[in-house]
Amino acid sequence: MNVKYYQGIRAAVKRVKERGQPAIVLDIGTGTGLLSMMAVSAGADFCYAIEVFKPMADAAVKIVEKNGFSEKIKIINKHSTEVVVGPGGDMQCYANILVTELFDTELIGEGALPSYEHAHKNLVEENCEAVPHRATVYAQLVESRRMWSWNKLFPIHIQTDNAEKIIVAPSEMENCPGAPSVYDIQLNQMPWGDFTVLSNVLTMFSVDFSKQVNSSPTYHTVQLEPLVSGRAQVVLSWWDIDMDPDGKIKCSMAPYWVHSDPKNIQWRDHWMQCVYFLPNEEPVVQGESLYLTAHRDDYCVWYNLHKTRIARSKSNFHEERPVCECQAHLLWNRPRFGELNDPDRREHYTQALKKVLKADSVCLCISDGSLLPILAHCVGAEQVFTVENSAVSHRLMRKIFKANHLEDKISIIEKRPELLTSADLGGRKISILLGEPFFTTSLLPWHNLYFWYARTAVTEHLANNITVLPQAASLHMVVVEFKDLWRIRSPCGSCEGFDVHIMDDMIKHSLDFREAREAEPHPLWEYSSRCLSEPQRVLAFDFCKPVPQQPLSAKGSITLQRPGRSHGVVLWMEYQLTAEISISTGLIQTPEAQGECSWNPHYKQAVYFLNSTLEAKTQDSPQTVTYALEFNPKVGDISMEFRLII
CATH class of the missing domain: 3.40.50.150 (Vaccinia Virus protein VP39)
Known part of the structure; x- marks a missing residue:
């Protein structure tokens, strides 16, 4: 770039x-x-x-x-x-x-249009040169159950001993158009089999930055004929920019399946591709014309699909802007929707509940916007309580329970766990404490250990023979080589005619470039990587006991088993639901022979970047990574240090 x-x-x-x-x-x-x-x-x-x-x-x-x-x-x-x-x-x-x-993945999300509009009116000459000269936005209509699962709550099938129960979303959630915010991801990591292309690539609109720019709301409609019949659910979008008027210096964000040179795509992390969700899925028939409309205001883009061309009027423009009315899109982000819709994950929890629940079980669930209370009731718990900290999650869960006639079966308590009283529980002692654990304020994997603190806070309300699900958690790590992600912490390179020392000095002065001392959250399913070591468990947390007063620490080393460049250490949590059933928020299968990693797509893993200039490991010079980690119970965080030893 x-x-x-x-x-x-x-x-x-x-x-x-x-x-x-x-x-x-x-x-x-x-x-x-x-x-x-x-x-x-x-x-x-x-x-x-x-x-x-x-x-x-x-x-x-x-x-x-x-x-x-x-x-x-x-x-x-x-x-x-x-x-x-x-x-x-x-x-x-x-x-x-x-x-x-001034651009982001959506092109205009950082306020490019108002800035250009003001600059042309007040700061630059008429018909000035502009770099970039123009931008063009493209779109493609697709059907994708995986991507659609990031936007809607699917019916939940729960198999009990007697029958199958189906949990449905409230009609308000079914019909909700969602939120106008874009979901920006690395579409180049989306397998071809995870979506069906319904249209050709459509040129939606262009912006000429060398002329007066108008940031007022508007929209652009393009006619299309579906390539195949299906259900239109998602619009994939990206843009390219011409650095010059003739379009000879071009930079494209096109995904691999439409890129001119799929094997040599320039990797970027700031400018990716956009996933937009249509307000509702629409059946489309091959050969029958449709109209796709890209709406935009000064900061945001959204799409609608119509059978006829819409009349150009501002009233239509504002009426069609999606606004979340069900509140689910305010509480649950896109990965959380995908997690709740994951049938394999749900089956793990269902089987775990069947192992621990008894006919007289009194359950308390502590998680944000969790469906575990419904699972517990369907599997056979006598009474179920759930704690929801926020008014938004309280209202949403009440709607879901009501839609499934469970409002009298599951009691919602809008309190923080430490404020829970015996009266809130009807004087009952809790025999099973449940958690996913999931909390909307968590950034790094171990932040969901808040469940452990909540468990400690409600100790007085727990029965002597309490069962906690999950019963334990553990922190795991592995040393990895990234195909591209390492570049975000790498000094800039040189370009023809421009001195590399300028860019190196820029990094040193503006960012104080050095090895990181903290981990960063990244959704690693979007970034190709290889495991250079075997996964290793480094810390354990026993939820059957209260949070300890003293820190938990671990020191040791991990030997690299495969050749490659040691870009960083990835850390994640695994939850032991029962002795036999566990859930991983990181690696979801054993690395293949060459070390290719498969990461849980519903979570962000923690990445601790090592110095990216280290020499590659060879068979003749084995490397190890030493580690020192400490969980501080007073603040609920983990300090860490890693060193590569050659």
């Missing part, structure tokens, strides 16, 4: 110079000043670099000065809409080259 930007900037500067004009650049959202330094290196006479975030602007000042560009680059620590042009203002004159990187 840096190469494309530099080529586009260099071409824009050349066009301005050929017209006999000085090249005055405006760089909106300069960040560390990279594009501004590219512009000056390409021959620009002066560059105004705008950055609203003060720490980043301060870093840009230091980087620009260190690399010798301070005389030709002015860092302006303001929002672009506050910048004044003229004598005594922030800019002495209007710019004739507009350079930005």
